[in-house]
Amino acid sequence: MNFEAFQNRVLPAKNKLFRFALRLVGSEEEAKDVVQEVMIRVWNGREQMAEIQNMEAWCMRITKNLSLDRIRANNRRQTQPIDGNFDVRNEALTPHESTELHESMQRINQLMASLPEKQRHVMHLRDVEGYSYNEICDILELDMNQVKVNLFRARNAVREKLTTLNAYGL
Amino acid sequence: MDSKHIEQLLEKYWECETSLEEEKALRDFFNQTEVPDSLKESAVLFRYFEQQRQHKMNDAAFDTSLKSKLQPAQGKMRSLYMSSLRIAAGISVVIASFWLVRTQLRDSASQEVADTYDDPKKAFEETKKALQMISKNFGKAEKAASNINMINEATDKLHSKEETKIDS
Numbered sequence: 441m442n443f444e445a446f447q448n449r450v451l452p453a454k455n456k457l458f459r460f461a462l463r464l465v466g467s468e469e470e471a472k473d474v475v476q477e478v479m480i481r482v483w484n485g486r487e488q489m490a491e492i493q494n495m496e497a498w499c500m501r502i503t504k505n506l507s508l509d510r511i512r513a514n515n516r517r518q519t520q521p522i523d524g525n526f527d528v529r530n531e532a533l534t535p536h537e538s539t540e541l542h543e544s545m546q547r548i549n550q551l552m553a554s555l556p557e558k559q560r561h562v563m564h565l566r567d568v569e570g571y572s573y574n575e576i577c578d579i580l581e582l583d584m585n586q587v588k589v590n591l592f593r594a595r596n597a598v599r600e601k602l603t604t605l606n607a608y609g610l
Numbered sequence: 611m612d613s614k615h616i617e618q619l620l621e622k623y624w625e626c627e628t629s630l631e632e633e634k635a636l637r638d639f640f641n642q643t644e645v646p647d648s649l650k651e652s653a654v655l656f657r658y659f660e661q662q663r664q665h666k667m668n669d670a671a672f673d674t675s676l677k678s679k680l681q682p683a684q685g686k687m688r689s690l691y692m693s694s695l696r697i698a699a700g701i702s703v704v705i706a707s708f709w710l711v712r713t714q715l716r717d718s719a720s721q722e723v724a725d726t727y728d729d730p731k732k733a734f735e736e737t738k739k740a741l742q743m744i745s746k747n748f749g750k751a752e753k754a755a756s757n758i759n760m761i762n763e764a765t766d767k768l769h770s771k772e773e774t775k776i777d778s
Contacts, residue, residue, distance in 0.1 A: 443680070451673070455666045462665075472669065476676055483680045541657075548658040568662045570630055592626045598655065599624050606651040 441486040450482055453496045456569055457503045463564045464507035474510060478502045497571075500579040504561070551601050559594035562587055613646050620652055 441449070454475055461471035478499055482489065492498050552560060561580055565571045571579070576587050619636055622628045628636070640649075640656035727733040 446680070451676075454672070458667045459662060459665055472667065472672060475667070476672070476679070479676055480679060544654045545658050545661065548655060564662075567633070567659045570634065572630060588626060595624055595626060602651045602655060 441490065446483060446486065449495050450479065450499060453499050454479070456496070457499055459568065460500060460564065461503050461507050463560065464504065465510055470510060471507075474503060474506050477506055481506075494575065494578065497575045497578045500565075501581065504579060547605060548598075551598060551605075555594055555597060558582070558586070558590045559597070562590040563594040563598070566591055613649060616649065620649070 457475045457478055458471050461474040462468060465471055465474060481502060482495075482499060489495070489498070552563065555563065558580070562576060562582075565576045565579060566573075573584060573587055576582070577584055580587065582590075616636070616639055619628060619632055623633065623636060637656050637660055639645075640653040641660045645653040727736065
């Protein structure tokens with residue numbers, strides 16, 4: 441793989457890798473570091489990666505492993521993802537409405553962060569990034585059954601909490 | 611898409627029976643259309659997913675710093691190639707000059723051989739001439755040296771006389 445192929449095949453995945461790393465490590469700066477490390481690893485090992493078919497899933501798997509390494513090395517609890525990512529795009533909303541939307545997004549974020557690790561990872565990959573079950577198996581190194589069970593539990597937990605929150609006025 | 615269909619899809623979604631296309635349809639519905647109150651709680655979730663999808667690194671410096679980290683590997687390889695070429699060129703220059711000097715030395719040696727005489731009598735005569743010339747010159751040198759000896763002896767005598775005078 442030359443640099444051009446790298447730019448076309450690997451570099452465009454950087455935002456997906458970044459979001460996944462952010463979900464895992466919790467801080468933007470660390471997520472960026474992880475993505476950079478993933479890119480460097482893929483580039484240095486490019487000769488062995490010629491036969492990999494799904495380059496993106498492979499990069500996601502490296503992202504997961506490096507992020508988990510980092511969490512273990514830091515030996516600290518995952519922090520909440522930063523709140524700068526809730527830019528409300530609908531400008532037709534009044535400030536009051538947009539604040540309300542911002543708050544409900546924050547709640548969902550907290551709700552997802554409170555899920556067990558595997559459920560959180562599976563839900564992110566499926567519902568945010570839109571990966572197929574097979575790809576999720578590849579990325580997380582889990583079997584199909586575990587992926588489905590974790591997704592089912594995650595969605596049910598979210599549904600339950602959403603209903604509870606709604607009862608108090610989301 | 612009517613809300614009844616959406617409700618059916620949602621039910622399938624919670625049961626994890628939706629395909630990727632159906633999940634995309636749900637996301638599109640909740641992000642584009644006015645949502646009836648009964649679906650508002652689910653709408654927030656799907657809007658959250660969509661917003662997360664839009665979250666980008668927003669870091670122009672990332673690509674440039676990454677490229678600068680990746681390109682040196684290429685540059686290093688190129689410079690390794692270049693330096694090995696340079697070393698090879700240096701070695702070939704040394705070998706070539708060594709070979710040239712050696713052949714020139716050999717040529718000059720063979721010229722000397724060609725200059726000597728074929729006839730042994732003539733060669734003997736020439737050698738005798740040369741040796742005689744050397745001995746003649748040696749004789750001249752000896753004469754000159756004996757003159758120096760005379761001076762040396764005279765100065766020695768003077769020195770010894772002076773010493774006896776001082777002693778007395």
